[in-house]
Amino acid sequence: MSEPILVAENLTKWFPVKRSVTQVMRRERTWVRAVDGVSFSVEKGEIFGLVGESGCGKTTTGKLIMKLLDITDGRLMLQGEDVTHITGAALAQHRRHVQMIFQDPYASMNPRFTVEDVLMEPLEIHNVGKDRAERDVWVREILDEVKLSPPEEFLARHPHMLSGGQRQRAATARTLMLNPSVIVADEPVSMIDLSTRAEILAMMKQLQREMGLTYIYITHDLSTARYFTDRLAVMYLGKIIEMGKAGTLIDMALHPYTKALIGAVCEPVSGRVNRIKDVPIKGEIPAATNIPAGCRFHPRCLYSVPECWEEEEPTLADVGDGHMVACRRYREIQALGDAARTSDASLGLRRTA
Amino acid sequence: MEKERVLEVQDLELHYFTRKGVVRAVDKLSFFLRKGETLGVVGESGCGKTTMGTALLNMPTPPGRIIGGKILLEGQDILMLSESELRRRVRWESIAMVFQGAMNCLTPVYTIEKQMRETLQQHRQMEKKDATDRMKNYLNLVGLSDDVLRRYPHELSGGMKQRVVIATALFLEPKVIICDEPTTALDVVVQAQIINLLKDLKEQVGVSFIFITHDLSIEAEVSDRILVMYAGRIAELGTNAQIYGPQGPAHPYTQRLLGATPRLHEEVEELAFIPGTPPDLVAPPEGCRFHPRCPVLLERCAHDDVPLREIEPDHMVACWRCFDE
């Protein structure tokens, strides 16, 4: 097993919330607990996925890794060095090593810039390359790499003159300019047409193999996550509740939330056609200001028992082969089997909406 | 037995008159919608599916203009109606639309009650109490409680707002509801809930749906028949079983689109994708419009315009390969 390139230990980000006058007088403080103690490690050359619904803290986690936000608590290590509270030159170095691909490639590029300007920017910021000629060569090479060729055709274009797929290629090219070791990809394909999604992902995978990149893939889409990632972590309300190899996690999900997520996915398979689905989950995701006591999933869980909210929150426990789950009752739930699931499911969505 | 046709579209043509030239966004489209059926419309972005949706309300976005064809709503061509008749008798009354990102259509400063009442009052003279009862009925139908009426949009979650919009679309009891990507902005779990809701409504209310999306996997769940659009035309139109069944779709475009849709429970090494981009509709390619991206093209595909033909009952394809000639 190789060295982990990135380690997050109990990573936490709380945002303060505006208080009312009475709250100020009572010295109450409320927080949005966006990321509430997340731990994971990513190995070099691995593709690690963070999945969850919107508001689960996956994007915030990505920004913490990027150091775009200050870390409230916990520790972040990159290549064995503590980068939790770095500033100045060390932060600038960090930003050479860790790059980010944003969800909306159009919004993440200055509309007044040409593709050339966009790709030159990282080089200019870090003063890489001895002159413009050398940088020019690099820009062309990278454009070839992301298959925006011939480069001449794209250099002078503005982002709005590119198709969705081409834009994301350009955005990917920008992250590669500084030869980073970790790339955080935040929903890189969710805005792209289905027909080209696979193409972008295939390109990203190829680049990863060729350049030995490490990806942190943030998404809400389990289907692409399964295809794209090596390992997956499922987040719920700022915490990882299940983690494991992508295939295992999806085919043998243990946590009731993961099961619900999987159950909700539509698939273009004839056997599933036009069947009313069971989504084994109740209610809606609570606000991150008011995280339920005990297991944070218990109010929506179909299997919750009093100990789930009376006792302390379960932590991630290894169940073998690196598969980890934070559920007190996962064995019992497994044992309940399909029969129980079907009957419970009738309680599910349709009446509890 | 053939069910009654609620909506029949014949040779519908809608062009955008832009500075770059005439964009043939909808090019001689013909199809029909049966009573109580859900027709799915799929295609890549820019294939004209949203444009087609607005055309069905005779509400093209400028610089678009409907330049030909008929839209028969129970035998009546709505393209012949005046703007005021359209507003009074067709829009919302007979055909309602749930737009992409519809939950953002709610005005943030009004309560749900006020917004719904406004829609109602524009169409029906009704006692205040009757109106309230009706609103409550429909909110309950979409799985919301009565107290939602008093709430403001920001107090509701995305899924709840989408339900409110669906209830508003329903409560004038239209015959057809056009849903344009109603679930794209929603999370998977909420998306599943909304899909289930639409399926329930179809059974309970007997309304027909046109469900526009780019995602073939959602169509698999909701639609009885699927219309695959490519470059402003129909590539394939078939029943759910014909498209998703074991023998698979007939048109190479549908095949590839389906191949590019990831499956959760299958381990695949490489996902398929469709190389190239959809054509520029100002100057679409000659012959079959898909031929520049087609992996199995014949010689004639490049120059012979391909017609839409029925290859088996209820299954129409526009591909030379599928015709026995």
Added chain:
Amino acid sequence: MKRDRMAQLRSFWKEFRQVRFGVVGLVLFVVFLIGVVFEGPLLTYRDTNTRWRDMLYWTNSPRYAMPVWVNWFTSKDYAKSAVIEPHNVVEQTDGLRSVTMDFPYEYQAGRPPSDVLVDLAITGQVALSITVERPDGRTLTYTKQTSSSGSQQLRISVDQNLRERVYQMVASAEDPAIASARNPKQINAVGALFGKAQHGIFSEPEVLNGTYKTTLQVTLVGATAKLDRAQVVIAGGVSGILGTDGNKRDLWSGLVAGTKWALIIGLLTSLISVAVGVVYGVTSGYFGGWVDSLMNRIYEIFVSIPLLPILIVLSAVFKPSIWIMIIMMCVFFWVGPVKTVRSIALQLKENAYIEAAHGLGATHRRILFKHMIPQLVPYAFASMALAVPGAITYEASISLIGLGDATVVTWGQILFDAFSSGAVLQGIWWWIVPPGLAIALMGMTFAFIGFAMDTILNPKLRTR
């Protein structure tokens, strides 16, 4: 590299040509520039720049004369202004020295001029004999003796000095009853002088066209006496391209002389103050937090200081000068764009590409100057265009309270003179419309150029 720049410029021009109103703006700008460059030949009164406020310089012009082109639109022409130089000068040197000369005036107009003046400069003791012979043979005669050791200026006005004489000359033509009822001191002397000798000459004279010959005979008494200058000034009803104001000044010359100052005041003030304001607003919005609060307070102080009292104090300290005024206006004008720019910056900084730049390690300065300020260029242009007329009129209002730079002519000063002498109420439109229009056109020039630049510089607007 240089060729590259040239190619860039050429392609920029190619795109600029496509934007029609941009070209209009550019044409206007060129017109103003031509006005500045060819100021000398364009000025009908060459010393306008230096002697605008010197009343003596303008004495020979008519007061409130309309522009000459008004005659194109009326059936009864106004007489044009003219200065007639002496003809047939005969000097008699033996015995009593005397000089005789005549000034023929070819009168062809529908309405009489506003006045006829005999303008003389003499030294020593002289005796003057002036006659005006009308086309119908009637003559107006006037004599005057002067005695002075030094030199003096003499201006004899028909309207002011010769009413009774005119009365005597033409009274016989009118009904004796009507004529005697008239007070000779209150007649329209110029009208009567140029009127047909017939019934109604005092009430509604009918013009008599033809040659009016003024003959001047000067008798020089003593050896030192001499005639330095003699001319007859016809103060017409119309004068110059744009007429004259209440102080007899030629408005066209004033307008031409004011063009360069309008450009300087407008451009400098708006350029400096908008540049400062944009950078200030962006910085404030971008950093937020305490920086924003502090900058907001400073902004509020500047906004709440009344400009005029400060300027009064300052002009008491400094000598009023247009440059100091520009600096002072910049000091107070930069607040203009701040609030809007700040709110735009608040929006801009939420863009994903700002975050992306952060993620790439860009410094605050780079983000401000490469990512945010370029987005504000169109707004900056627009507010510059709007600040131009503001600056011009502000300069004018400062001039009004006597703090203007008396050494220059500005459009604002012309406009304010017009307002203060009630030109609006009197309907002296040619005093108000041209400077007002010029200020508006100057503002439009920059607005058009600004919008054109926006269409070109903002790639999103360029598509479709």
